[in-house]
Amino acid sequence: MSGYPPELQASIRMVEATRPRRLKETFPAMSLEERQAVLKGFHPDYKDETFQAIRVGVSKGQRMPLELARVVEGRPHIGPDFDLSAPAAETDVLVIGGGGAGASAALLAQENGARVILVTKLRFGDANTMMAQGGIQAADRPEDSPSIHYLDVIGGGHFTNVPELVEALVMDAPPVIRWLEDLGMMFDKLPDGTMVEQHGGGTSRKRMHSARDYTGAEIMRTLRDEVRNREEHIRVIEFSPAIELVLDDRGQVAGAVVMNLETGARAYIKARAVVLATGGGGRLHYQGFPTTNHYGATADGVVLAYRVGAPLGYLESMQYHPTGAAYPEQILGQLVTEKVRGLGAQPVNKMGEQFVYPLEPRDVEAAAFIRECLERGNGVITETGQPAIWLDSPMIDIIHGPGTTQKALPAMVRQFGRFGIDIAKEPMLVYPTLHYQNGGVRLRADGSTQIPGLFIAGEVSAGVHGHNRLMGNSLLEILVFGRRSGRAAALFAREARPGRPTLAHLEAWNRELQEAGIETDVVSPILLPDYVRHE
Amino acid sequence: MVAESQPEVTETELVPVYIMGKQYLVPRGLTIMKAMEYAGYKLIRGVGCRGGFCGACATAYRILGDPKLYFGLACQTVVQPGMYLAQLPFFPARRATYDLTQLEPTATTLFSLYPEVLRCLGCGTCTKACPQEIDVRAYMAAGMRGDISRLADLSFDCIMCGLCAARCPAEEAQYNIAILARRLYGRYLAPRSRHLEERLAELRDGKYDPEIAELKGMNKDQLTARYKARDIEPED
Numbered sequence: 001m002s003g004y005p006p007e008l009q010a011s012i013r014m015v016e017a018t019r020p021r022r023l024k025e026t027f028p029a030m031s032l033e034e035r036q037a038v039l040k041g042f043h044p045d046y047k048d049e050t051f052q053a054i055r056v057g058v059s060k061g062q063r064m065p066l067e068l069a070r071v072v073e074g075r076p077h078i079g080p081d082f083d084l085s086a087p088a089a090e091t092d093v094l095v096i097g098g099g100g101a102g103a104s105a106a107l108l109a110q111e112n113g114a115r116v117i118l119v120t121k122l123r124f125g126d127a128n129t130m131m132a133q134g135g136i137q138a139a140d141r142p143e144d145s146p147s148i149h150y151l152d153v154i155g156g157g158h159f160t161n162v163p164e165l166v167e168a169l170v171m172d173a174p175p176v177i178r179w180l181e182d183l184g185m186m187f188d189k190l191p192d193g194t195m196v197e198q199h200g201g202g203t204s205r206k207r208m209h210s211a212r213d214y215t216g217a218e219i220m221r222t223l224r225d226e227v228r229n230r231e232e233h234i235r236v237i238e239f240s241p242a243i244e245l246v247l248d249d250r251g252q253v254a255g256a257v258v259m260n261l262e263t264g265a266r267a268y269i270k271a272r273a274v275v276l277a278t279g280g281g282g283r284l285h286y287q288g289f290p291t292t293n294h295y296g297a298t299a300d301g302v303v304l305a306y307r308v309g310a311p312l313g314y315l316e317s318m319q320y321h322p323t324g325a326a327y328p329e330q331i332l333g334q335l336v337t338e339k340v341r342g343l344g345a346q347p348v349n350k351m352g353e354q355f356v357y358p359l360e361p362r363d364v365e366a367a368a369f370i371r372e373c374l375e376r377g378n379g380v381i382t383e384t385g386q387p388a389i390w391l392d393s394p395m396i397d398i399i400h401g402p403g404t405t406q407k408a409l410p411a412m413v414r415q416f417g418r419f420g421i422d423i424a425k426e427p428m429l430v431y432p433t434l435h436y437q438n439g440g441v442r443l444r445a446d447g448s449t450q451i452p453g454l455f456i457a458g459e460v461s462a463g464v465h466g467h468n469r470l471m472g473n474s475l476l477e478i479l480v481f482g483r484r485s486g487r488a489a490a491l492f493a494r495e496a497r498p499g500r501p502t503l504a505h506l507e508a509w510n511r512e513l514q515e516a517g518i519e520t521d522v523v524s525p526i527l528l529p530d531y532v533r534h535e
Numbered sequence: 536m537v538a539e540s541q542p543e544v545t546e547t548e549l550v551p552v553y554i555m556g557k558q559y560l561v562p563r564g565l566t567i568m569k570a571m572e573y574a575g576y577k578l579i580r581g582v583g584c585r586g587g588f589c590g591a592c593a594t595a596y597r598i599l600g601d602p603k604l605y606f607g608l609a610c611q612t613v614v615q616p617g618m619y620l621a622q623l624p625f626f627p628a629r630r631a632t633y634d635l636t637q638l639e640p641t642a643t644t645l646f647s648l649y650p651e652v653l654r655c656l657g658c659g660t661c662t663k664a665c666p667q668e669i670d671v672r673a674y675m676a677a678g679m680r681g682d683i684s685r686l687a688d689l690s691f692d693c694i695m696c697g698l699c700a701a702r703c704p705a706e707e708a709q710y711n712i713a714i715l716a717r718r719l720y721g722r723y724l725a726p727r728s729r730h731l732e733e734r735l736a737e738l739r740d741g742k743y744d745p746e747i748a749e750l751k752g753m754n755k756d757q758l759t760a761r762y763k764a765r766d767i768e769p770e771d
Binding site: 125139141147175177183186194204206217218226231262419530531 | 574719720733758768
């Protein structure tokens with residue numbers, strides 16, 4: 001029995017009809033000129049009308065998606081007169097964000113002598129970290145080295161990465177793996193202890209460490225469990241996103257105003273240093289794209305840091321993964337791993353014809369899918385109006401032998417199987433999905449920013465990956481810079497001489513909005529996307 | 536095309552579902568989560584990754600006229616007509632506090648931190664409730680035998696949604712017991728990696744510092760040339 005409705009089954013029959021012929025032919029790869037043409041024509045980053053230069057703040061002129069600019073240029077939740085005289089709590093280090101970066105920052109801050117409060121928008125561990133399946137890079141095999149990892153990272157990032165950040169990433173990577181082992185994380189290993197390591201897109205050595213296909217979840221639940229063991233020193237407050245950073249009259253960060261998401265109550269948490277680890281912004285759905293991201297990924301950190309004057313960077317490039325699930329609707333935008341194409345499945349249009357080389361670089365492949373659907377009208381349209389491309393997964397068992405799909409792609413088999421689709425027998429529908437925010441707040445190698453007392457880690461930050469991140473370097477990044485920022489924040493807190501807390505920067509912000517002629521009804525950070533039906 | 540926006544009502548057939556007893560008409564085919572948003576709920580509790588990985592959206596339901604009790608993740612389960620839904624976004628569970636570095640990976644450790652392991656009745660209610668289809672009863676049985684490795688292995692796909700604990704007549708918090716076992720296994724019982732050990736020693740000796748310093752000093756043309764000259768390790 002097919003998991004697809006009859007109108008899609010008709011298209012599947014065309015895919016099946018062309019399959020014997022396609023098994024013997026591969027669509028040719030593009031020349032560099034053809035790549036540039038399809039990128040400029042169809043990659044979301046090149047769609048100029050969907051970007052704007054930010055009109056206020058220290059990074060005035062920075063190009064970013066309209067949806068992001070809308071929240072960055074938003075109005076604060078509170079006024080400059082918000083009462084800071086009676087903080088609800090006081091701490092050395094306030095960590096904002098309960099994903100992998102925030103959890104590791106909290107652990108290292110505590111180990112360096114700080115009292116820590118961690119606030120998070122939803123539950124502790126509700127973060128993109130939890131959803132990362134593929135793996136974490138670290139150059140720890142004899143055939144590999146941190147220098148080779150460095151080249152892979154900086155070449156993948158189109159040579160725009162900040163060298164000191166790449167150095168930190170690759171040099172800290174093996175110690176991070178050891179740290180995770182010591183915390184009791186279960187890596188995939190051979191019986192003699194050798195790590196099982198694979199290639200990822202753009203790697204020249206196999207250095208992708210994994211924990212089945214739950215790598216991020218295993219990291220997150222392990223870190224979370226360790227934080228909970230230290231409850232005496234690390235207080236976790238859930239459902240309490242930060243809505244504004246507080247400065248003091250010396251210009252250094254003095255904590256944050258947080259909001260109880262359930263009651264709406266606001267409270268000032270006074271701190272001698274802050275680590276901002278709020279993740280990315282996939283839930284802003286740039287250009288209407290679905291996303292692989294967590295419900296809470298609304299770019300809050302970019303908004304908060306920018307209002308206190310931290311410079312932004314690299315926000316003109318977002319990562320779209322070419323193969324997000326396009327059907328069934330229930331899993332729209334969720335990741336279909338690149339390995340499906342690696343095993344021989346071809347992307348084909350609604351007539352069952354190839355239109356692109358299956359393994360172009362991610363941005364090129366994504367742009368080619370969009371061109372096939374939107375310009376040429378050859379995409380499949382699902383019952384919800386979603387354009388899509390067939391990914392002819394049944395080819396895998398034909399090429400490599402029966403049972404390969406089940407063995408090599410168990411998570412994919414399970415996910416589609418829940419909706420009655422056997423990907424070994426029927427193709428999958430895919431379309432590019434918004435995956436990762438390459439840019440954000442400018443980061444320095446010790447985890448600091450240009451604002452004294454403000455430290456950052458993870459997807460909220462900018463510079464590590466340049467304009468394009470490689471698979472397996474985001475789980476690494478959150479731990480490398482989570483640890484660095486937590487440690488640096490604790491040391492800063494120890495020496496800090498706090499002044500008088502103030503929200504005067506909001507006065508300046510509001511004035512600047514006014515002078516720029518920006519009239520907005522957007523109150524930001526927006527905290528959650530709005531998926532409720534409005535009649 | 537706007538991602539995750541609500542569908543056009545006119546094109547879809549509406550079916551009745553009951554959210555905590557109150558009837559709403561929602562389009563067929565939505566997940567429970569999207570159906571609640573369609574009904575007008577702005578979710579704060581009972582929502583997380585929306586992709587089946589985080590365990591935030593545990594849901595219990597019955598179907599009108601069917602005596603059976605069902606469980607699922609709201610983000611992965613499609614609505615059915617006559618579905619009576621209750622979210623279980625939080626369920627209280629005991630959790631032991633410990634210093635992993637001071638523990639031994641033994642049955643004694645497990646039983647002293649979680650004496651209730653031995654109260655397990657082996658009834659399998661937990662297994663029936665698990666949305667990941669983990670055999671919770673089997674891993675609890677391994678726990679009663681003090682087999683940390685087996686407990687760690689069998690429980691690996693756990694997303695800690697709490698449905699097992701909510702259903703357990705012996706009042707266990709299975710998922711907390713399981714993560715203790717996995718961490719004991721990961722730290723003490725899994726074989727250590729020799730190549731990692733060697734690389735850490737090289738890093739401590741500063742072996743790669745000169746190479747990295749050289750790369751950091753290169754301009755884009757030099758880096759590009761070096762990048763293009765990389766040899767790619769073959770797939771096996």
